[in-house]
Amino acid sequence: MRIPVPREFSFAENYSHLATATNESLYTLVDGAIYKAIAVNQQATVVEITAEDSTYIRIRFIDEPHWDSPELRAGVAQYVYDWFDLGTDLAPFYEMAKNDPLLKEAIVSFYGLRNMGIPDLYEAICWGILGQQINLGFAYTLKRRFVEQFGQALLREGRSYWLFPTAEQIAGLTVEQLSAAGITTVKKCEYLIDTARRIAEGTLSKEQLLQAGDVKQAEKMLVQIRGIGPWTAHYVLMRCLRMPSAFPIDDVGLHNSIKHVLGLEAKPTKAHILELSAGWSLWESYATFYLWRFLY
Known part of the structure; x- marks a missing residue:
């Protein structure tokens, strides 16, 4: 089973992000493949997720006798689509961020990274x-x-x-x-x-x-x-809800990331963060996620 991916998508960047998790219990990474258990209604299955060139994500069921069930296949495809946030057009975010002092380095370093979510x-x-x-x-x-x-x-x-x-x-x-x-x-x-x-x-x-x-x-x-x-x-x-304006402004990791990017001696104040993020309207969520990536 294959899912097409947007142009602004890098399987390798998302895989690298997942690999930073310590002691993760809900997925396994092996040689460029992601293995994950997924529940679709009352049925649970395990899939292997890999990249196919730069245009598709490939999903393979592992030891699944009901792999051809339309309901199961649709549910797994929807989960993966949501998990990788494939429905978001990142082109406007990159256009905004290319001139932003905090984000311009991040979008080059992590181009194609998605806000890998928690669908449940x-x-x-x-x-x-x-x-x-x-x-x-x-x-x-x-x-x-x-x-x-x-x-x-x-x-x-x-x-x-x-x-x-x-x-x-x-x-x-x-x-x-x-x-x-x-x-x-x-x-x-x-x-x-x-x-x-x-x-x-x-x-x-x-x-x-x-x-x-x-x-x-x-x-x-x-x-x-x-x-x-x-x-x-x-x-x-x-x-989870993918609200683009969600902004955990009090997050310590965000503060440390901003301090790192700007070379500050101390963590920024909330007022300073609001000033720095003034141009992020409707992209606060992605801006935060990309800044986190410098640390995690």
């Missing part, structure tokens, strides 16, 4: 909550514990590939069960369960957030939920 809302929120107030390495450790304790493993060719736990699975758990799995604080356990219940009950969904109309209204909806502050809200809106 619960997974995106969990990653935001798990990563609060800890370093990135430990956040990946917590994520792996969470996934391997409560997720589903698919065995293919002697290797296990993991699916992220669903909201429905976590909604019925207790704080004690999450704590036993190594989640470090009671509050984080409560936040993960509370969010899972909201999604499982249908009171929180991607559709509802998209219908909010704009990033400010969607942020208001999210920050009403325990454990979700402005940073987590914008992270979710950026990585």
